Amino acid sequence: MAVMNIREAILRTLHAEMERDPDILVLGEDVVGGNGTAGGPEAIGGIWGTTSGLWEKFGPNRVIDTPISESAIIGAAAGAALAGKRPVAELMFADFVGVSLDQLWNQMAKFRYMFGGKTKCPAVVRMVYGAGMQTAAQHSQSVYALLTAMPGLKVVLPTTPADAKGLLTEALRGDDPVMFFEHKALYGVKGEVPDGDYRVPFGQARMVREGGDVTVVACGRMVNFSEKAADKLAADGIGVDLIDLRTTSPMDEDAILDSVEQTGRLVVVDESPPRCSLAADISALVATRAFTSLKAPPEMVTGPHAPIPFSRGLERAWLPSPVTIESAVRRTLAFR
């Protein structure tokens, strides 16, 4: 075991997997950085520091700086995957999914099905998401719900360095397109990471803590917020079952249902607007599959039906927080 943060876990996993598998290539904007400048390539090493040193080690055929052309980046990844390679495409911000949507949605996601199962498309799209740093309406969104709704894509959101390694390794060894979400506020989160080969299978949630009174389901940064809320609640003797989904597609429905069958109370925390959100999806799952276990209506803790604003106070008002999660838990417990 070594202690490192999520950023380092991703970087080291990319290094290790590229070393192991010569078919892996990385492409995106400034993933090398400095190309065509006096400073020369690697003058930056990726704006998030998650691709540093790859170009020096694996060279320009496998580590490719692209022009600002998200449609072509994702389309090229799709094509390279069809041609037998394992591309890792980077979207500097997950919001840029908007620019590349057709290549993700109508192309990459659907190839295998449309072609009668004759092909596979092992592309990984790494994207940086999340609010909380005042990056405003076009650089803060968590588009995982959108992509979770698309058959053919797998959607992954690590919240610990160990999961970052395990899930990324799993993505790079699998044969399906994987949307790999990296929260910009979580890169610095530290933790122990298993040495050597370490894979975390998709569709297996992580039980962060077991408290037995209320089930809180979250993903991404909302897991960290929920932990803070659970600490506060524990001080008042309220025990939370906290489930980190890890992957929203596939999703560990059993973990959610098993817990709700015990607690009878559900709070879902989702860094998205409420409509057609993950919170709505999970509430529907529980309402349809665990109805008789429920002692209170499911609580959805989400942003409002609005884009994400710039101003610090407004952005805070937009985001779920440990405080709003705590209140939701108390509401569900107070329901008679």
Next chain:
Amino acid sequence: MLQLGHDQLLGAYRRMSTIRAFEERLHEEIKTGEIGGFTHLYCGQEAVAVGICDQLTVEDKIVSTHRGHGHCIAKGCDVRGMMLEIYGRAEGLCKGRAGSMHIADLDVGMLGANGIVGGGAPQAVGAALAAKMDGKGRVGIAFSGDGACNQGTTFEAMNMAVVTKAPAIFVFENNHYSEHTGVEYAVGTSLDIASRAEAFGMKVWRANGCDFFDTYEQFRDLLEYVRAGHGPAAIELDTERFYGHFEGDPQRYRGPGELDRIRDERDCLKAFRKTVTEAGLLAEAEMDAIDAEVHALIDAVVAEARAAADPDPATVADDVYAEYY
């Protein structure tokens, strides 16, 4: 030599000086941590925004980029409203929702800065088609960087403008970098974005974007052509960005001495002063007086912005729709 009157010259100088002072002050204020998010400074490119926008009317529309402060000031956005916006205040131009990256002021024909690189060009074509419907000779202008010229949206917009004969103008500000990547890599040619536009079938111009007068004159010819109804046109400006891509950029991609050299040799404000004083058009003292006024204005708006009230958190979901919901 350009035939601009005394007041026009002084006005142009005031606007360039305002952009410079606004940005240099932000460069300092950002270090205090009071301004959140991403801020991309326009210093070095002032002659482009002013050389172009000084020839427009409020009815001509511009769409801007993530590096939009200069376009805003040049098009006539209120400097106080901009500063308050960048501080995220309730009385900011966009009520604190935009920040630096999305400032817009429809009243002056500024349809918005844009956080999506390449997001604006198609909208300029739409504004141009709207102008064509009105038949008053108005234009729609897309400011784009050398990086934005690689987006499919930019290509699609150029082609669509040509086939629809839209009075659209594509302004390519080539400052040689898109983030940390050089234009020679990303565009494949160091100074020839204009040829791409030409290949779509539009007439193109080129100018030294660090020279107000060259920019102004080339754009004047272009504008005459587009206003006359000949269809779209493009101009590429060779310019410089004096700061990093965003505030906090270590700029390891710069060559040794590069920043000193461009500030020395390619400063559009210095060049402007030199030209107008040598030609006896403006006196140093007149421009010094403007600089003093501009600095006083910036001091005042920063002080006001720092003290101003934040938006009421209860308004977070207001303004999502224009109609009932």
